[in-house]
Amino acid sequence: MTNSSHNRRQFMSLAGITALGGTTAAFTGSLATSSLAASSDPGKADLVVTNAKVYTVDAHMPRAEAFAVKDGRFLTVGTSADMKTLIGRGTDTFDAKGMTIVPGFIDCHNHAEDAGRVLRYEVILGNPYAPEIMSIASILDKLRARAAQTPPGIWVQGFFYDDTKAKDGRPLNIHDLDAVSRDLPVAVYHGGGHSAYYNSKAFEVAGIDRNTPNPAGGTFDHDAKGELSGRATDNAMEVMNKFVKRPTLSEEETLLRNREGLTLISKQFVRFGVTSVAHQGGSLTALQQVRDSGDLLHRVNYEADSAVVDALIAAGIRTGFGDERVRFGATYEHICDGSFEERTMSRRTPFAGTKPPYYGNITTTQDDLNAWAERLHRAGIECNCHANGVPAIEMVLTAYERALKLAPRAGVRHKITHCTNINDDIVRRIKEIGVVPNSFTVYLYTDAEKFHLYGDDFLSQCMAFRTWMDAKIPVATGTDYPPGSFDPRISIQSMVTRTGWNGETWGARQRITVDEALLINTMHGAYYTHEEAIKGSITPGKLADFVVMADDLHAVDPNKIKDIPIVRTVVGGATVYSA
Numbered sequence: 001m002t003n004s005s006h007n008r009r010q011f012m013s014l015a016g017i018t019a020l021g022g023t024t025a026a027f028t029g030s031l032a033t034s035s036l037a038a039s040s041d042p043g044k045a046d047l048v049v050t051n052a053k054v055y056t057v058d059a060h061m062p063r064a065e066a067f068a069v070k071d072g073r074f075l076t077v078g079t080s081a082d083m084k085t086l087i088g089r090g091t092d093t094f095d096a097k098g099m100t101i102v103p104g105f106i107d108c109h110n111h112a113e114d115a116g117r118v119l120r121y122e123v124i125l126g127n128p129y130a131p132e133i134m135s136i137a138s139i140l141d142k143l144r145a146r147a148a149q150t151p152p153g154i155w156v157q158g159f160f161y162d163d164t165k166a167k168d169g170r171p172l173n174i175h176d177l178d179a180v181s182r183d184l185p186v187a188v189y190h191g192g193g194h195s196a197y198y199n200s201k202a203f204e205v206a207g208i209d210r211n212t213p214n215p216a217g218g219t220f221d222h223d224a225k226g227e228l229s230g231r232a233t234d235n236a237m238e239v240m241n242k243f244v245k246r247p248t249l250s251e252e253e254t255l256l257r258n259r260e261g262l263t264l265i266s267k268q269f270v271r272f273g274v275t276s277v278a279h280q281g282g283s284l285t286a287l288q289q290v291r292d293s294g295d296l297l298h299r300v301n302y303e304a305d306s307a308v309v310d311a312l313i314a315a316g317i318r319t320g321f322g323d324e325r326v327r328f329g330a331t332y333e334h335i336c337d338g339s340f341e342e343r344t345m346s347r348r349t350p351f352a353g354t355k356p357p358y359y360g361n362i363t364t365t366q367d368d369l370n371a372w373a374e375r376l377h378r379a380g381i382e383c384n385c386h387a388n389g390v391p392a393i394e395m396v397l398t399a400y401e402r403a404l405k406l407a408p409r410a411g412v413r414h415k416i417t418h419c420t421n422i423n424d425d426i427v428r429r430i431k432e433i434g435v436v437p438n439s440f441t442v443y444l445y446t447d448a449e450k451f452h453l454y455g456d457d458f459l460s461q462c463m464a465f466r467t468w469m470d471a472k473i474p475v476a477t478g479t480d481y482p483p484g485s486f487d488p489r490i491s492i493q494s495m496v497t498r499t500g501w502n503g504e505t506w507g508a509r510q511r512i513t514v515d516e517a518l519l520i521n522t523m524h525g526a527y528y529t530h531e532e533a534i535k536g537s538i539t540p541g542k543l544a545d546f547v548v549m550a551d552d553l554h555a556v557d558p559n560k561i562k563d564i565p566i567v568r569t570v571v572g573g574a575t576v577y578s579a
């Protein structure tokens with residue numbers, strides 16, 4: 001690929017553990033300090049930004065030149081001259097010198113804490129931030145190094161693997177992993193989270209052999225000779241997960257790892273201009289401790305897993321409880337089918353070349369889904385289902401329609417995470433009951449090489465932003481990190497160009513404009529969490545979350561949007577990242 005050296009360098013600087021040991025203070029510029037000091041000056045702003053190309057994402061005033069911030073919120077938006085009377089002795093000023101400013105980016109689906117912990121402590125087999133082609137030999141070397149330090153019985157695990165980004169032109173197999181170890185179980189997890197690759201020892205420990213039948217909603221794949229290939233998908237991976245043995249950690253060690261994971265990932269988010277993120281679960285204790293220590297630099301919409309949801313229901317806590325920094329949102333994604341990226345999503349038509357015909361994995365039943373949705377809906381907690389393919393999306397809509405009919409309530413925004421492949425009937429049903437689809441974007445750039453398997457007709461109905469916008473549905477976007485890069489510049493570029501890192505364009509009729517992509521990555525993200533009144537645009541009264549970019553996303557070659565440097569990221573008027 002053309003920019004691999006840049007990506008490798010970026011990866012090294014981002015993933016390097018030593019480089020990430022700094023405190024928040026190192027990331028907090030003078031704006032934060034003086035904005036606290038200045039808040040006693042009545043009638044004057046804490047911060048005034050002038051000479052900027054401001055894209056407000058507010059229809060009342062789409063473009064501006066300047067704005068003022070007071071007590072963490074936008075006070076006024078207008079021309080540089082308008083701001084003069086707001087500058088007092090304690091006011092900090094920032095001359096943007098013609099740079100572009102947009103609202104803080106919002107990522108509505110992200111496995112933030114898990115990803116941070118994995119980045120900090122585990123064996124990383126692929127580039128976690130941008131596409132990069134790896135050799136199988138380099139992957140096996142990393143696993144061997146970990147195996148050499150692993151005691152008997154403990155599993156050797158590797159993460160962030162991508163099967164279509166191998167120099168060797170083939171995915172890992174059981175023989176590769178047997179060459180890492182015959183005595184220790186070895187597992188390699190695809191970055192997408194819906195498939196993994198195992199060695200013979202791992203299958204032996206789990207009691208799986210070539211004759212083991214597939215569980216419902218999952219596969220143990222076989223090679224041409226009918227032997228286990230090493231790959232397991234969805235519910236078959238869940239079978240394997242039950243046998244995984246990791247070193248035992250004390251409660252305190254676990255908490256420390258969760259805190260360090262969160263601290264690390266928060267720094268990464270703001271480096272890329274991401275100011276609000278819907279987290280998939282994670283330790284609430286760690287989250288609060290990181291917030292208390294000042295290291296939670298972004299805002300969190302917390303999507304609770306089933307154990308926490310049970311506690312929320314018992315305590316009577318509903319979606320929306322919390323504050324502007326940490327708020328309970330919908331549920332953790334309730335998995336209903338497989339993966340788009342790993343080619344296990346549910347489909348009406350079989351995957352090309354599969355014998356017997358493979359229609360992907362559906363990982364739940366309609367009855368279970370109905371009962372789950374009804375319970376959550378009645379408790380006032382918004383449902384969030386992971387569904388990529390038409391069959392699974394239709395099941396989810398049936399469950400949501402049923403719940404709303406049994407207990408009608410206005411203003412509910414149940415979610416469908418990914419909602420990748422759609423048709424007209426799905427769009428109609430979604431609009432009718434106010435469901436919010438939360439779609440992938442970055443795959444169009446980072447995973448274009450996988451789309452040959454689906455073809456262009458299919459891709460024209462996937463990540464269907466043109467369709468959502470034309471139907472006036474406030475589609476959100478979630479990167480699903482680690483499966484997708486959380487870089488909002490890649491997200492916007494993907495939506496505008498539909499062109500991959502390898503130059504291939506897929507589903508071009510779903511292209512949208514830069515302004516539409518900006519709207520989806522900001523305001524629609526705020527709508528997703530019912531926070532459109534307090535964030536998502538540069539509007540007086542809203543939280544002062546914004547990003548300074550060196551170039552104008554409207555003016556650069558659309559294929560270079562991803563390269564625009566992020567100069568500064570500000571959350572609630574405080575600088576949390578400065579280049």
Ligand SMILES: [Zn+2]
Nearest residue numbers: 109280333480
């Ligand atoms: Zn996810």
